[in-house]
Amino acid sequence: MPTPLPPITPKHLYPIADDCTADKAYQWINQGAHLLWSGDYHNGIQLLSALKRRTDKKRKQQSGPINAEAFHRYRMFQSQKASLLNRLLIKVGPEYALDLKRAPDLRGACEAAFGELSNETLIPLRMVQGALSAYAWQNKGVHIPALPEPIHVRYGVFSPVRGEYLNLIQTAKLPANTQCAFDIGTGSGVIAAILAQRGVPEIIATDTSEDAILCAAENFARLKLQHAIRLVQADLFPPQPALADLIVCNPPWIPARPTSPIEAAVYDPGNEMLERFLSQVTQHLNPNGQVWLVMSNLAELIQLRPPNFIPYLAEKHGLRVIERLDTKPGHAKSKNTNDPLYEARAREVTSLWKLIPSAGATAKL
Structure with a gap:
């Protein structure tokens, strides 16, 4: 069954658009704020990538062979990174309608991932991107040399x-x-x-x-x-x-x-x-x-x-x-x-x- 979207109730929600710099957005999410994107969809994806790069720069590089302690530190960093990046939100309406310039059709991918939606809600842009990517892979399939047809994988x-x-x-x-x-x-x-x-x-x-x-x-x-x-x-x-x-x-x-x-x-x-x-x-x-x-x-x-x-x-x-x-x-x-x-x-x-x-x-x- 699809995984229902977690409820998001931000204490601090800042509306931002195309004129917001990545540095300012990164400062706000590190202070615990959530950001509501209302600009061009593809510019929002670029901002998400910029936030990811800034977050990655904060990780201490491991020198030499990785050990259990370093692995657990890396896992903790990955969890914290996901939490930060999930603070960049978009607002979708019923059936995942998205009123942003150059926005793709989200319904098929998001219903496959999260189930049907009948009300307006906030959703992390990162989760939407993941659902769209998974849906594309599901439709394309994974080539397996031993099989005559690709294997298609659900979200x-x-x-x-x-x-x-x-x-x-x-x-x-x-x-x-x-x-x-x-x-x-x-x-x-x-x-x-x-x-x-x-x-x-x-x-x-x-x-x-x-x-x-x-x-x-x-x-x-x-x-x-x-x-x-x-x-x-x-x-x-x-x-x-x-x-x-x-x-x-x-x-x-x-x-x-x-x-x-x-x-x-x-x-x-x-x-x-x-x-x-x-x-x-x-x-x-x-x-x-x-x-x-x-x-x-x-x-x-x-x-x-x-x-x-x-x-x-x-x-x-x-x-x-x-x-x-x-x-x-x-x-x-x-x-x-x-x-x-x-x-x-x-x-x-x-x-x-x-x-x-x-x-x-x-x-x-």
């Missing part, structure tokens, strides 16, 4: 832009005679779609998010894969007595607190989801079945987890590693030297860990 669902791990799913040798697979935390449905495209005859894809379930269903219909994939809204595993020959999971990679719903696909406080998955997975596995766990080592590189954490955690929960397939990232952030995590991202490795139960670990349901 609030994590986009499969990290294609390197998908190539691991596409090329890794399947367990012998795989008849049923689970895709845990399916999101856009991309992993389940790749498994179906590879010929796995029965797949159950789960997710806790209703948006993800709707998004995956749309993608499976577009790819004509509904016959092979069943969607279940569930926390981790489908209801008993289902058992699988292959269970695939691409869990959140970073053990830190998410600050928005979509960040739950990336951040897993205290490795809670990862621990629960590994502690329960053998109960849902057929004899001779395999678990495929897709994980980046970024958390180890920034010292949020100790080295060799995955083999340790697997052993703790009655599993052992039989194979590890590695790939280097190809996304834009891994090449951006201005990214605060660049030093770690440049050395990042994404792995597909193949796990099987240790002797006697598989439980009967």
Whole structure:
């Protein structure tokens, strides 16, 4: 479901337009004020970019390898930055009508992101920009080499832009005679779609998010894969007595607190989801079945987890590693030297860990 807009009740609201300088606007938002933009829409976007640049200049640059303390400082800065930038507001009417010069049509993008609107309200320009960008990506789709059609991603669902791990799913040798697979935390449905495209005859894809379930269903219909994939809204595993020959999971990679719903696909406080998955997975596995766990080592590189954490955690929960397939990232952030995590991202490795139960670990349901 769309995420409703948070109510905004500013204590100090300053109307500004095209004649307001970025320096003055930056001074006001740092003093706690909200700004109501009434000028040209595209000039408002330029002002937002100028405020972002001024905010970024305030961040202390990290020298040398980033560590856990520096990472948490960076996360705090990002949260404070979002709070500052969200103080530049626009006023929209019912159905997201926007009375600004050169304003785009907001209705489709904002209804997809935030739901229908029947009254006048204030909304951060930054959130509008994010909704428009997400809507454009939803309509365009993300090209996946292993699939005949792009994957289309709704607002609030994590986009499969990290294609390197998908190539691991596409090329890794399947367990012998795989008849049923689970895709845990399916999101856009991309992993389940790749498994179906590879010929796995029965797949159950789960997710806790209703948006993800709707998004995956749309993608499976577009790819004509509904016959092979069943969607279940569930926390981790489908209801008993289902058992699988292959269970695939691409869990959140970073053990830190998410600050928005979509960040739950990336951040897993205290490795809670990862621990629960590994502690329960053998109960849902057929004899001779395999678990495929897709994980980046970024958390180890920034010292949020100790080295060799995955083999340790697997052993703790009655599993052992039989194979590890590695790939280097190809996304834009891994090449951006201005990214605060660049030093770690440049050395990042994404792995597909193949796990099987240790002797006697598989439980009967």
